[in-house]
Amino acid sequence: MRQIVLDTETTGINPKLGNRVIEIGCVELVERKLTGNNFHVYLNPDRDSEEGALAVHGLTTEFLSDKPRFHEIAGQLRDYVQGAEVIIHNAPFDLGFLNHEFRLANLPPFDECIGGVIDTLVNAKELRPGKRNSLDALCDFYGISNAHRKLHGALLDAELLADVYLAMTRGQNSLGMDIEEETSSGGVVLEQVALAEIFVLRASSEELQAHEELLNGLDKAVKGTCIWRTPIS
Template identity: 80%
Template sequence: MRQIVLDTETTGINPKLGNRIIEIGCVELENRMLTGNNFHVYINPDRDSEEGALNVHGLTTEFLSDKPRFHEIVEDLRAYIQGAEVIIHNAPFDLGFLNHEFKLLNLPDFSSHIGSVIDTLVHAKELHPGKRNSLDALCDRYGISNAHRKLHGALLDSELLADVYLAMTRGQNSLGMDVEEVKPAGSELLAPVAMADIIFLPASDDELAAHVEALAGLDKAVKGQCIWTAAMAPQLPA
């Protein structure tokens, strides 16, 4: 199965306010193995990044000024992601921006080009309810080194997310409930085992007295009734 781990960086948090995508990073997995067939591009948004966003990714207007516009890279992106299962951390954010960019070019939604979406943030919240589930927190939880991550970067974050996703879902394929039951061949069937006669020997008076004495000792130890004494006590009618 072909999967694409995807991340974006943007000029702000809301495409409806004119914010744009400035970086796309994708990492390809084939049958849960990294292939090295990655997709990475910086994009000139023809606007400045908001201060909060700039503090996150550090991609300045000057750095992006000679980079291609979105319409110049969109066909390569469409071909790369076509039909794949896409893995995103907090998928509504990235999909909202990607769908918006496609709409500006009068293209079908980004979502219509892919097979399905896995949101690792949703998956992490199900696995670790009440815990921090940011990418950094998940790297710490699964022992994935992110020491080289000083600022957010789409390709770097996709590479880290790929490691997190593989760690989070490790062994998942063997946990299904539809595993076929293995039945022994005819020659391996066990012959019926004859049940031996059960012999019942009632306790003697001395044994019963010793039992009562043992229960009394337990009652004394717990300063009340032990569970066996309580169970044997006669039940009062309701």
């Protein structure tokens, strides 16, 4: 399975007010392993960032002035994420901005070119109801170092979120289970679980004899048949 952990930085919180995407960071996972095939770009929004947003990401208008516009990289981003399951923390925010940017570029919405979305904020709230579930809080909870995170950055946050997601879902692969998805003729996604091979180490004849002698001693102690000889129903 190919998954893309994605994060954006923006000039503000509402695309309907003219705010734009200024940074995109993507980290690729294939079969839950980091591949190093990442996607990262800064963008010129042709406007200033709002004061609150600038305090979060620190990307100044001057720094972004020579960067490409979104429409110049839209095709590259679309090809990169095509068909992948996308992992986002607070997905409605990033998807809202990316769909808006794709419309401005006269392209179909971003979420039509991906193969599904996992919102780690939703997952975290289910696992930790009533707790703080920001990315920083989850890094602390799962023991992931974010000491180098002084300001928000899309690629850095995507890398941290990839570690958080793998830690958050580690139990889903316990006992070495490999999960594959298969789409039925009705379009319903089914999960097939293949159990790992189990190796059986049988007792030697000496060990069996010692075990029998131990049970005989227990029988004698209880003046009957000890519980360990009772068949399991």
